[in-house]
Amino acid sequence: MLESPPDGILLVDKPQGISSHRVVSIARRRLGLKKIGHAGTLDPMATGLLILGVGSSTRLLTHLVGLDKTYTATIRLGVSTDSDDADGTPTAAPGIVDADVSDAAVEQAVAAQRGRIDQVPSTVSAIKVDGRRAYDLARKGEEVVLRSRSVTVSRFEVTDRRDRTVSVDGEDVRVVDLDVVVACSSGTYVRALARDVGAALGTGAHLTALRRTEVGPFVVDDAVDLEDDATDVRAALARPVDIARRLFPTVTLDPVAAKDLADGKRVRVEQPDDDGPVAAVASAADRLVGLVSVRRGQLRVITNFPTPTGA
Known part of the structure; x- marks a missing residue:
C-alpha cells in the first residue's frame, strides 16, 4: 500500500545563521514534498520557533500568521547599526559614558514601548515600498521612508543587565547589554523596539540576540531540529x-x-x-x-x- 503524502503543521526550531526560506528548503528535502509554506519568517540572525505548513495544511497558515509572538532578546545600548541588529554595520558608537543608563532610566525608556504604540519598522526589513523590498532599497543606498504602524506590546521586561566594554572598529566602547522578554502582536519589530529604547536613552542600540519562543499557543520546546538527521520529520507533523x-x-x-x-x-x-x-x-x-x-x-x-x- 502506498504511503499517503505528508500533511500537517511542523514546528521547527530555526538555528542561527540561515534564512527562513532555507529552513523551508530543508523541510522540502527531508519530506520529499514541494508544497510547504511558513507562517512568518525570522531574520537569519534570529533563532527559534517557525511554523511550517505541509501539503494541504498550508491552507491553515493564513490563520496562523496573525498570532501573537513572544521573544527573548539582548539589546546592546551604546552602539547603533544600519539594520538595528548585529548583522548590520555600526553607524554610531557613542557608548554609555555620557548617558543616564540607570535602572530607573532604562525602565522609563522600556515602559514607553509597552501597550499600543505607533512603530516605524526597521529600514532593513522585508516591507515593500512601491513594490520593492525595503532592505533591497537600503542596500543600494536609496532613501527608505517607512510609515509607522500600530502594534501592541503586551510585555517588555528587562530580566538582566551587564555593563561591559566591546571593540567597535578597533575602538573600545562602554556598553550595557540588556536581556529582555517581549510579548507582542504580529508585525512588531523587536529590532525597532531596541532602536527606540536606545534613542530615548541617547545611546543608540541594536539587538545582539533574538529568539522566538512562542507563537500563539505553540512553544519552541515542542519544535524539532531539521538539521538533525535523527529527527523523524514526518512523525513530528501535527494533524x-x-x-x-x-x-x-x-x-x-x-x-x-x-x-x-x-x-x-x-x-x-x-x-x-x-x-x-x-x-x-x-x-x-x-x-x-x-x-x-x-x-x-x-x-x-x-x-x-x-x-x-x-x-
Missing part, C-alpha cells in the same frame, strides 16, 4: 484537526453532514452565530473538514480541506 482545535471553537459533524460540507452543500447546525474561523470536525474520522463561519444556523466555508484519498 490539522489538532492544530485547529487549539486555536478555534469547534463544531462536530456527523458523517452525512461532513460529506455534505465537503461537497459544498448547505449544512445546518444548532450553533450560535460566529464570524469564525470555527473548526468543522468530522466526528467519525476525527478530521478537519473546513474552517467555517456560522450564520443563522448555517455553516459557510472560509477554508476547506480536501478529503484524504480513500477516506
Whole structure:
C-alpha cells in the first residue's frame, strides 16, 4: 500500500545563521514534498520557533500568521547599526559614558514601548515600498521612508543587565547589554523596539540576540531540529484537526453532514452565530473538514480541506 503524502503543521526550531526560506528548503528535502509554506519568517540572525505548513495544511497558515509572538532578546545600548541588529554595520558608537543608563532610566525608556504604540519598522526589513523590498532599497543606498504602524506590546521586561566594554572598529566602547522578554502582536519589530529604547536613552542600540519562543499557543520546546538527521520529520507533523482545535471553537459533524460540507452543500447546525474561523470536525474520522463561519444556523466555508484519498 502506498504511503499517503505528508500533511500537517511542523514546528521547527530555526538555528542561527540561515534564512527562513532555507529552513523551508530543508523541510522540502527531508519530506520529499514541494508544497510547504511558513507562517512568518525570522531574520537569519534570529533563532527559534517557525511554523511550517505541509501539503494541504498550508491552507491553515493564513490563520496562523496573525498570532501573537513572544521573544527573548539582548539589546546592546551604546552602539547603533544600519539594520538595528548585529548583522548590520555600526553607524554610531557613542557608548554609555555620557548617558543616564540607570535602572530607573532604562525602565522609563522600556515602559514607553509597552501597550499600543505607533512603530516605524526597521529600514532593513522585508516591507515593500512601491513594490520593492525595503532592505533591497537600503542596500543600494536609496532613501527608505517607512510609515509607522500600530502594534501592541503586551510585555517588555528587562530580566538582566551587564555593563561591559566591546571593540567597535578597533575602538573600545562602554556598553550595557540588556536581556529582555517581549510579548507582542504580529508585525512588531523587536529590532525597532531596541532602536527606540536606545534613542530615548541617547545611546543608540541594536539587538545582539533574538529568539522566538512562542507563537500563539505553540512553544519552541515542542519544535524539532531539521538539521538533525535523527529527527523523524514526518512523525513530528501535527494533524490539522489538532492544530485547529487549539486555536478555534469547534463544531462536530456527523458523517452525512461532513460529506455534505465537503461537497459544498448547505449544512445546518444548532450553533450560535460566529464570524469564525470555527473548526468543522468530522466526528467519525476525527478530521478537519473546513474552517467555517456560522450564520443563522448555517455553516459557510472560509477554508476547506480536501478529503484524504480513500477516506
